[in-house]
Amino acid sequence: MTITIVPVGKIEEDVIVEIAERLRKRFERIIVLDERPIPTAAFNPNRKQYNSSLVIRSLKDIPGDIVLGVTSLDLYAEGLNFVLGQAEVGGKYCIISTARLGHPDRKICYDRAEKEAIHEIGHVIGLRHCPNDRCVMHFSNSIFDTDIKGAWFCERCLDLLHNRR
Numbered sequence: 001m002t003i004t005i006v007p008v009g010k011i012e013e014d015v016i017v018e019i020a021e022r023l024r025k026r027f028e029r030i031i032v033l034d035e036r037p038i039p040t041a042a043f044n045p046n047r048k049q050y051n052s053s054l055v056i057r058s059l060k061d062i063p064g065d066i067v068l069g070v071t072s073l074d075l076y077a078e079g080l081n082f083v084l085g086q087a088e089v090g091g092k093y094c095i096i097s098t099a100r101l102g103h104p105d106r107k108i109c110y111d112r113a114e115k116e117a118i119h120e121i122g123h124v125i126g127l128r129h130c131p132n133d134r135c136v137m138h139f140s141n142s143i144f145d146t147d148i149k150g151a152w153f154c155e156r157c158l159d160l161l162h163n164r165r
């Protein structure tokens with residue numbers, strides 16, 4: 001399984017390097033592409049945010065088993081004030097935003113980005129939200145939820161994944 005990481009719009013290089021390094025420890029093959037612009041049509045001038053579905057749609061020419069977009073621009077979905085990320089459940093494409101993951105301690109930013117990336121990858125490979133607040137598939141209502149949860153799947157989620165194969 002190949003995970004292709006695509007920087008989108010604007011993102012610090014150290015974040016991409018760190019996410020790639022961490023994902024390499026957990027998944028078979030990681031490829032990092034050059035940055036591509038965020039689609040201007042995704043920008044909502046009233047909200048000053050980008051529509052995450054439209055950003056995901058703009059990634060669809062990229063081949064690979066799983067394509068993970070990473071941006072520092074703030075994302076939203078209809079009906080939500082913001083999203084930390086979005087994925088096509090059982091599809092191929094997902095995106096995370098680091099806009100709300102900031103912390104003076106860079107390591108905490110990296111931890112948060114890793115968790116959100118693995119969370120969205122979990123959706124792509126077919127997992128839904130998990131009630132276990134330590135599981136990476138737990139839904140983050142706020143950054144506090146992200147800090148509480150771990151960076152990997154709980155036993156139940158791993159079982160669900162294995163039963164799919």
Ligand SMILES: [Zn+2]
Nearest residue numbers: 119123129139
């Ligand atoms: Zn989710």
Ligand SMILES: [Zn+2]
Nearest residue numbers: 130135154157
């Ligand atoms: Zn779980």
